[in-house]
Amino acid sequence: MNIESKLSGHWTDEEIIGHLYGVGPENGHLEHCADCQIRLSAMQAQRQALETATADNDGVTFDFLAAQRRAIYQRLEQPVRWWSLAYVRRVAAGIAAAVVLSGSAYMYQQNRSMEMARERAEDAKLLQEVTAMASMDSGAQSTEPLQGLFE
Ligand SMILES: [Zn+2]
Structure with a gap:
Protein backbone atom coordinates (compact mmCIF):
# COMPACT_ATOMS: atom_id res chain seq x y z
CA MET A 1 0.00 0.00 0.00
CA ASN A 2 2.89 2.30 0.79
CA ILE A 3 4.40 1.57 -2.58
CA GLU A 4 0.99 2.02 -4.19
CA SER A 5 0.55 5.31 -2.32
CA LYS A 6 3.91 6.46 -3.59
CA LEU A 7 3.06 5.46 -7.14
CA SER A 8 -0.40 7.02 -7.08
CA GLY A 9 0.92 10.22 -5.55
CA HIS A 10 -0.85 9.58 -2.21
CA TRP A 11 1.03 10.06 0.99
CA THR A 12 2.52 7.00 2.60
CA ASP A 13 1.53 6.02 6.16
CA GLU A 14 4.86 7.37 7.35
CA GLU A 15 4.23 10.70 5.63
CA ILE A 16 0.76 10.97 7.16
CA ILE A 17 2.17 10.11 10.60
CA GLY A 18 4.87 12.71 9.96
CA HIS A 19 2.15 15.21 9.15
CA LEU A 20 0.43 14.38 12.45
CA TYR A 21 3.65 15.29 14.23
CA GLY A 22 4.24 18.39 12.10
CA VAL A 23 7.07 16.92 9.99
CA GLY A 24 5.06 15.67 7.00
CA PRO A 25 5.64 16.59 3.37
CA GLU A 26 4.68 20.13 2.39
CA ASN A 27 3.40 19.28 -1.05
CA GLY A 28 -0.24 20.20 -0.32
CA HIS A 29 -1.49 16.78 -1.49
CA LEU A 30 -3.61 16.31 1.61
CA ILE A 38 -9.68 9.86 5.45
CA ARG A 39 -6.41 8.04 6.20
CA LEU A 40 -5.21 11.07 8.14
CA SER A 41 -8.37 11.28 10.25
CA ALA A 42 -8.20 7.50 10.83
CA MET A 43 -4.63 7.91 12.04
CA GLN A 44 -5.58 10.90 14.16
CA ALA A 45 -8.31 8.78 15.76
CA GLN A 46 -5.79 5.99 16.33
CA ARG A 47 -3.30 8.41 17.89
CA GLN A 48 -6.04 9.88 20.09
CA ALA A 49 -7.13 6.40 21.13
CA LEU A 50 -3.50 5.59 21.91
CA GLU A 51 -3.07 8.79 23.92
CA THR A 52 -6.31 8.14 25.82
CA ALA A 53 -5.15 4.59 26.51
CA THR A 54 -1.81 5.92 27.68
CA ALA A 55 -3.55 8.47 29.85
CA ASP A 56 -5.75 5.69 31.23
CA ASN A 57 -2.68 3.59 31.83
CA ASP A 58 -1.10 6.51 33.64
CA GLY A 59 -4.25 6.82 35.75
CA VAL A 60 -4.24 3.11 36.49
CA THR A 61 -0.55 3.27 37.25
CA PHE A 62 -1.08 6.17 39.62
CA ASP A 63 -3.98 4.43 41.34
CA PHE A 64 -2.01 1.23 41.42
CA LEU A 65 0.98 2.98 42.93
CA ALA A 66 -1.22 4.79 45.45
CA ALA A 67 -2.93 1.52 46.41
CA GLN A 68 0.46 -0.16 46.62
CA ARG A 69 1.76 2.65 48.82
CA ARG A 70 -1.30 2.40 51.09
CA ALA A 71 -0.86 -1.37 51.29
CA ILE A 72 2.80 -0.95 52.21
CA TYR A 73 1.97 1.63 54.87
CA GLN A 74 -0.74 -0.65 56.26
CA ARG A 75 1.70 -3.56 56.33
CA LEU A 76 4.22 -1.33 58.09
CA GLU A 77 1.63 -0.16 60.60
CA GLN A 78 -0.13 -3.43 61.29
CA PRO A 79 2.71 -5.40 62.91
CA VAL A 80 3.34 -2.46 65.22
CA ARG A 81 -0.32 -2.28 66.16
CA TRP A 82 -0.48 -6.07 66.61
CA TRP A 83 2.73 -6.04 68.58
CA SER A 84 1.52 -3.29 70.94
CA LEU A 85 -1.83 -5.05 71.36
CA ALA A 86 -0.03 -8.32 72.06
CA TYR A 87 2.24 -6.45 74.44
CA VAL A 88 -0.74 -4.94 76.29
CA ARG A 89 -2.35 -8.37 76.46
CA ARG A 90 0.86 -9.90 77.76
CA VAL A 91 1.22 -7.19 80.39
CA ALA A 92 -2.44 -7.56 81.36
CA ALA A 93 -2.00 -11.33 81.58
CA GLY A 94 1.12 -10.81 83.67
CA ILE A 95 -0.72 -8.46 86.02
CA ALA A 96 -3.65 -10.88 86.24
CA ALA A 97 -1.26 -13.74 86.99
CA ALA A 98 0.50 -11.65 89.63
CA VAL A 99 -2.84 -10.72 91.19
CA VAL A 100 -3.92 -14.36 91.20
CA LEU A 101 -0.57 -15.49 92.59
CA SER A 102 -0.41 -12.86 95.33
CA GLY A 103 -4.10 -13.43 96.02
CA SER A 104 -3.64 -17.14 96.40
CA ALA A 105 -0.48 -16.56 98.42
CA TYR A 106 -2.46 -14.23 100.67
CA MET A 107 -5.28 -16.78 100.88
CA TYR A 108 -2.74 -19.50 101.64
CA GLN A 109 -1.25 -17.40 104.40
CA GLN A 110 -4.71 -16.59 105.75
CA ASN A 111 -5.62 -20.27 105.71
CA ARG A 112 -2.28 -21.15 107.23
CA SER A 113 -2.64 -18.65 110.09
CA MET A 114 -6.25 -19.72 110.65
CA GLU A 115 -5.10 -23.34 110.68
CA MET A 116 -2.33 -22.49 113.11
CA ALA A 117 -4.80 -20.62 115.32
CA ARG A 118 -7.11 -23.61 115.18
CA GLU A 119 -4.21 -25.92 116.01
CA ARG A 120 -3.23 -23.67 118.87
CA ALA A 121 -6.83 -23.63 120.11
CA GLU A 122 -6.94 -27.40 119.84
CA ASP A 123 -3.62 -27.63 121.66
CA ALA A 124 -4.96 -25.36 124.40
CA LYS A 125 -8.09 -27.46 124.61
CA LEU A 126 -6.06 -30.65 124.75
CA LEU A 127 -3.83 -29.09 127.40
CA GLN A 128 -6.88 -28.12 129.43
CA GLU A 129 -8.28 -31.63 129.14
CA VAL A 130 -4.98 -33.23 129.99
CA THR A 131 -4.52 -30.84 132.89
CA ALA A 132 -8.01 -31.57 134.11
CA MET A 133 -7.42 -35.31 133.85
CA ALA A 134 -4.03 -35.02 135.49
CA SER A 135 -5.32 -32.84 138.32
CA MET A 136 -8.10 -35.33 138.93
CA ASP A 137 -5.55 -38.13 138.81
CA SER A 138 -2.53 -37.14 140.89
CA GLY A 139 -2.43 -33.41 141.59
CA ALA A 140 -1.18 -30.26 139.78
CA GLN A 141 2.53 -31.10 139.93
CA SER A 142 2.47 -33.89 137.35
CA THR A 143 0.96 -31.59 134.66
CA GLU A 144 3.93 -29.23 134.68
CA PRO A 145 6.08 -31.23 132.22
CA LEU A 146 3.05 -31.56 129.94
CA GLN A 147 2.36 -27.84 130.06
CA GLY A 148 6.00 -27.31 129.08
CA LEU A 149 5.40 -29.40 125.97
CA PHE A 150 2.58 -27.15 124.79
CA GLU A 151 4.27 -23.86 125.43
ZN1 LIG B 1 -3.85 11.00 -1.47
Missing part, protein backbone atom coordinates in the same frame (compact mmCIF):
# COMPACT_ATOMS: atom_id res chain seq x y z
CA GLU A 31 -5.69 19.42 0.89
CA HIS A 32 -7.22 18.02 -2.30
CA CYS A 33 -7.08 14.25 -1.69
CA ALA A 34 -10.13 12.81 0.10
CA ASP A 35 -8.48 9.38 0.43
CA CYS A 36 -5.46 10.77 2.27
CA GLN A 37 -7.70 12.97 4.44
